[in-house]
Amino acid sequence: MTTYAPPPQPLALFGPAFAADPQGHYRALREHGPLAPVRIAPDVEALLVTDYQAAIDLLRDTHTFSKDPRTWQATIPPDSPVLPVLGHRPTALFSDGAVHARYREAINDSLALIEPHILRAEVARVARQLIGRFAATGSGDLIAQYARRLPMHIFVTWFGADPKDGERIVDGVAGMMNSAADAATAYADLVDVVTRLVADRRARPRRDLTSYFLAHPAGLDNDETVRQITLVMSAGNDPMTNLIGNATLHMLTDERYAGSLHGGAMTAHEAINEVLWRDPPIANLAAHYPRHDTEFHGVRLRAGQLVLVSYAAANSQSPPPVTDDGLRSGASAHLAWSAGPHRCPAKQPALLIAMTAIEQLTSLLCDARLAVPPDELLWRPGPFHRALAHLPIRFTPLDTTAAPSGAITVADPSDVIPAAAIDS
Numbered sequence: 001m002t003t004y005a006p007p008p009q010p011l012a013l014f015g016p017a018f019a020a021d022p023q024g025h026y027r028a029l030r031e032h033g034p035l036a037p038v039r040i041a042p043d044v045e046a047l048l049v050t051d052y053q054a055a056i057d058l059l060r061d062t063h064t065f066s067k068d069p070r071t072w073q074a075t076i077p078p079d080s081p082v083l084p085v086l087g088h089r090p091t092a093l094f095s096d097g098a099v100h101a102r103y104r105e106a107i108n109d110s111l112a113l114i115e116p117h118i119l120r121a122e123v124a125r126v127a128r129q130l131i132g133r134f135a136a137t138g139s140g141d142l143i144a145q146y147a148r149r150l151p152m153h154i155f156v157t158w159f160g161a162d163p164k165d166g167e168r169i170v171d172g173v174a175g176m177m178n179s180a181a182d183a184a185t186a187y188a189d190l191v192d193v194v195t196r197l198v199a200d201r202r203a204r205p206r207r208d209l210t211s212y213f214l215a216h217p218a219g220l221d222n223d224e225t226v227r228q229i230t231l232v233m234s235a236g237n238d239p240m241t242n243l244i245g246n247a248t249l250h251m252l253t254d255e256r257y258a259g260s261l262h263g264g265a266m267t268a269h270e271a272i273n274e275v276l277w278r279d280p281p282i283a284n285l286a287a288h289y290p291r292h293d294t295e296f297h298g299v300r301l302r303a304g305q306l307v308l309v310s311y312a313a314a315n316s317q318s319p320p321p322v323t324d325d326g327l328r329s330g331a332s333a334h335l336a337w338s339a340g341p342h343r344c345p346a347k348q349p350a351l352l353i354a355m356t357a358i359e360q361l362t363s364l365l366c367d368a369r370l371a372v373p374p375d376e377l378l379w380r381p382g383p384f385h386r387a388l389a390h391l392p393i394r395f396t397p398l399d400t401t402a403a404p405s406g407a408i409t410v411a412d413p414s415d416v417i418p419a420a421a422i423d424s
């Protein structure tokens with residue numbers, strides 16, 4: 001059996017050095033075995049799984065590992081910047097067994113109401129409006145002006161939120177993932193917006209996903225509903241932004257795409273699949289805690305200690321991952337959507353949103369190219385995501401006199417959620 005020496009110091013997975021070269025960090029960690037110690041904040045250590053098979057084993061092993069962080073959390077400073085992401089909340093993400101199944105059913109059933117062709121049309125409509133706001137200028141930042149805003153507008157429609165709260169929702173979600181000092185405030189603000197929304201729909205149901213959550217047979221009370229909706233928005237918005245941003249960057253920089261959005265022969269679909277392998281939007285997460293002292297893939301684990309999975313490292317393992325079922329290849333084997341009971345429940349709508357968002361860019365801003373050299377792009381700090389801070393582009397200005405350029409109009413949720421799904 002191979003024995004591995006731990007690194008002299010846990011490697012820091014936060015700050016500019018990590019953001020500039022995550023794959024270099026994963027290569028260094030692999031030298032120390034399938035799991036290696038890391039720091040995810042100045043005073044917070046974790047074990048990071050970098051091996052594909054170990055990642056799969058952990059994600060599926062609900063007997064050995066729990067998702068409940070409370071024992072670990074008691075050992076962490078209460079103002080730690082990682083707590084808005086890792087700290088316990090009564091949601092699917094932090095629950096096991098029957099509790100998880102109950103929350104997950106409400107989430108799955110609500111996402112199943114989304115009709116793909118209606119979603120595609122709605123994403124295209126919002127995309128054209130967002131592009132219309134900057135198309136006449138010949139330049140724009142595709143993160144701030146497009147990728148960060150588009151998913152939020154879709155969620156605002158799904159849940160029937162007041163469009164005026166949309167900016168607070170997107171700021172709350174992005175602030176949580178940054179693991180910066182104001183992360184706790186960002187989460188509190190998000191909860192505040194959704195709490196008012198849920199109280200309103202309890203009193204006055206409408207045909208939207210908030211009312212559907214409240215009416216679901218799982219019988220969620222107001223707080224449980226607030227927490228699950230907040231989870232869907234926070235688990236959804238930031239990775240959606242990153243998927244659109246990372247795949248668009250890939251198209252703008254990979255020579256097969258010829259340096260402009262419409263120049264190459266490959267499709268948005270292929271660009272998305274490649275970044276799900278190479279630059280997954282959620283890079284390191286799947287926080288798990290051993291229920292008892294144990295040994296896992298040759299490494300001693302203490303009960304309650306924090307173990308994270310590096311989706312990005314497992315995906316980029318070389319030679320390619322070999323699983324129990326033999327060598328896997330093809331897009332479905334990457335871990336960007338996680339695996340096991342907590343895998344992303346929104347893979348299909350998320351792919352559709354990303355694909356449609358990028359197709360609208362390629363058709364409207366077909367000669368768009370990067371406005372700065374790729375090595376001058378900044379990535380947001382933080383251990384959990386792979387997220388561009390900006391994506392500046394230039395293109396031939398469009399005549400937008402006939403196009404909408406003012407406030408983004410929000411569809412009535414009852415136009416987006418099929419009537420039969422909610423009224424029955």
Ligand code: HEM
Pocket residue numbers: 092093094104107231232233235236237239240243276280281282284285286287311335336337338341342343344345346347349350353
């Ligand atoms: C419509 C957009 C999305 C929604 C509504 C959404 C929703 C969710 C929810 C509710 C969970 C928690 C599931 C549970 O604990 O049982 C989850 C988990 C997850 N989602 Fe998504 N998601 C979206 C987009 C994405 C995207 C674009 C990615 C990345 C490609 C992604 C990757 C993941 C991963 C990796 C997890 C596991 C989290 C962990 O590591 O603990 N999701 N998602």
